[in-house]
Amino acid sequence: MGSINNSIDFKRDGDVAVITIDNPPVNALKHEVRSGLVEALKQIGDPAIKAVVIACKGRTFSAGADISEFGKPMQAPGLGEVIKAIEASSKPVVAAVHGTAFGGGLELALACHYRVAVASARVGLPEIKLGILPGAGGTQRLPRLMGPEKGLAAILSGDPIPADQALADGIIDEIVTGDLTSAAVAFARKVVAENRPLRLVRDREEKLQAARANPKSYEDAAAKLTSRSGGRRAPAAVIESVRNSFTLPFDEGIAREQALFRELVVTDESRAQRHVFFAEREAARVPDMPSGLRSLPFDKAVVIGAGTMGGGIAMCFANAGIPVTVVETGKDALTKGLDRVADTYRTTIKRGRLTQEEMDKRMALISGSVELEAAADVPVVIEAVFEEMGLKKEVFAKLDKVAKPDTLLATNTSTLDVNEIARATARPKDVLGTHFFSPANVMRLLEIVRGKETSHHMLAGAIALGRTLGKVPVVVGVCDGFVGNRMLAKRGVEAERLLLEGALPHQVDGAVTEFGFPMGPFAMGDLAGLDVGWRIRKARGTKAEITDPLCEAGRFGQKTGKGYYIYEKGSRTPTPDPEVEAIIVAASKRLGIERHPISKEEIVERMIYPMINEGARILDEGIAYRPGDIDVIWIYGYGWPVWRGGPMFYGDTVGLPHIRDRLAIYAERSGDKSLEPAPLLARLAGEGKGFASVTAPKGAAA
C-alpha cells in the first residue's frame, strides 16, 4: 500500500523525493499507477525537495503498459501525461532501473533527466512483438540517444539491451552497485551538487545530425532490416516514426507516433500477437495441477539415440549448462551423432552467433556411451531412438531396471502411444512424452504428452525442464500425433490431394509462405525427412500416392539431397525438379484425376481450414486444454506466423460460419468425411461464437 494509492508510494529521503511503483508482478503501468504517478509528481514542488527518484518495487522496473488494458477505452491520465509531468519538473528526475525496463517502462525512464541501473538490468522496446510500436515517445527519444539507425534496429527487433550495452549506447547514464534506490538518491544528490544541466532527452539532437546529413543511409538500413517483414504493418510504422525523429520537430513526431499507435493497436495483427503473449503464459498451466509441487533438480541428463533429434536434444542440455550423456547402439553411430553436433556448433560459429570458447564449453558437457547403464544415476532420461513401438518398449523396459527411483522417463516419440510405452515399465507414473521439434536445438516448442498414469510431480518436472531448456512447454493428451502432428497430418493429406488435382510443390509452398509460414509443407517435409512418415505408413499399411514413390526412389529430402525438391550439395535451397513433376502427373493419370489450375486462395483455405477443423476435434476430446494452447503449439513448433495468432485465433478472425461452409464444400467434393465440419466448430458457428469462448474445463486431465 503506497502513500499515494495502492500502487504508488511517495517518500522523502532528506531532500530527495522517492516515488516507488508497486504493482506486482511486473509493475505494468495500469491506470492506478499512472494516476498515482501524476499525483506524486504534483508534490515535488515543495522547495525542500531538490531532486526526485522514480523506482519500482519487486523483481523489475516497469515492464510497460498493461497489455490487458488494450482494446478497452483508455482511462486518463495516459502515459503521455505522466511523461509531461516528469519533463515539466524543474528538479532533476532520476530513474532507478533493475530487472526489465520494457516498453512504456523504458519510455517513462527516457522522460527522466537521468537513468541509473544495476548491472543485471535490461532495457528494451518490445512493442513490435505485440504488433504495435512504442506509443509514449520511444520512437522519438531512443533515436536521440542511440542515433536513428541503431534506434531503429533496437525497436524493430524488440530485443532486450543489457545494461552495459545500454550504458555504451547512452541510454543509461551510470551502472550502480549496492542498494539501487540509495545509489539513485546519491546520484541525484551528485547532479544537484555539481549543478549538472537538466537536459531532457527530447532536446538532445546531436545523435540526429548524421541522419539529417545523409538520410539515404537510414533508408538503406530500414530496407535491410525489414527485408523479411512480409507486409506486416508494425515494422513500416516503426520506420516512418523513427524517420520522423530526425525529420520532424519533436512534438510533431510524438503526435504522429500516437496516431500510428492508435491505428496499429486495433489491427488483427496486434490483437493476434497480444493473444499469443497471454496464451503462451497460460499454456503451461495444467487445470488440475495442485500447487506447491516439489520440482526435480535437473543437474544432469541422459539422451538415448544420437540421431537427428537425439543430437539436438543433447545440445539443449549443453546450451543450458547441464552435463548430458548420449547413449547409442555402437561406437560408429555415437561418433557419427557427436560429429553432427560439433558440425552444428561450427555452423553457428560461422554465422557469428557463437564463439569457439563457448562451443568448447558446451561440447565438454556432452559425453557419449554405448551402455544404457549410463542412465543409472540421472534425474531425467529422454529417449529418441527409431520410431518403432517394439524398440521403444524394449528401451523403456531396460530403463525401468537401470534408472533410480524418481527419474523422469521421457520419450520423444512423434506419434506413438505414450501409455503403451509407459506400460513397458513398472513405473508408468514417471513416464511422459517430451516431443521436441526439429531442429531440437532451435525450435522453441516442447509438447509435453501426459499419459494416463503420469503423476503431477513428473508433469510439473517436465514443464520446469522445458523452461530450463529455453522451451515453451505445452501439455497435451495422448492421441495419434498429439496436437501438432495430428493437425499437420490433415494438412499433409490435403497437400497431396492438391498435387494430384493440379498444383505443384512450389505453388503450394508459395501460397503458404505468402500466408506467412517460413516454409511450405513440401519444403518442410524435405527438412524433417520424408522417410519418417514413410516408416510410419509402412508400419501401418497405409500409403501416399506421391510421397511413397519419392521415398522408394531414395528421395528422403535434404538428408539425401532430393525429396519434393532437389538440393545442390551443401545447400538447403529447394529447387523444383521436373522428375518430381513427372511422378506427380503420373500419379494423377494412374488415379484418373483430371489436372486443373488451383487458385492461391483455395490452396490457403485447403491448407489451413482442415487443421482448424481438427483443432476443434482436439478441443472436444480434451487432448488440448485451450484453443490458445493449439495456437502456441503452431507458432513455436510449426512456424505459424505470430501476427496471425495461431490456427484457432485465425479461425475466429476469418469467422467460423465461412470456414464451416467451405469445409462442407471440400468434404463434398473430395468425399473425405474428415473434412466435414467438426461438431464443436459447427456448434460455435451456429451460435455465432468463436473458439475464444472455449475455456479449459475445470480440473480437466488431458
Ligand code: T1G
Ligand atoms: N501487461 C500486463 N501483464 C503483463 C505484462 C504487461 N506489460 N508483462 C507481464 N505481464 C504478466 C504476464 O502475463 C504474467 O501473468 C506475469 O505478468 C508475469 O509475466 C506505451 C504500449 C517482463 C520479461 O511487451 O516481456 O508498453 O501469467 O510470466 O518470464 O509504448 O513478462 O502470471 O498471470 O512473462 O519473468 C511492452 C511484456 C508493453 C513486456 C517478465 N512491454 N512482458 O517475464 O514473467 S506495450 C512488454 C514481458 C507498451 C508503450 C506500449 C515479460 C517480462 P500471469 P511472465 P517473466
Ligand code: NAD
Ligand atoms: P534418427 O533415425 O535420425 O535417429 C535415431 C537414432 O537412434 C539412430 O542414431 C539409432 O542408431 C539410434 N538407436 C536406435 N536404437 C537404439 C538403441 N536401442 N539405443 C540407443 N540408440 C538407438 O531418428 P530421429 O529423426 O532422430 O527420430 C528419433 C525419434 O524422435 C523418433 O521417435 C521420431 O519419431 C522422433 N521425432 C523425430 C522428429 C524429426 O523431425 N526427425 C521430430 C520429432 C520427433
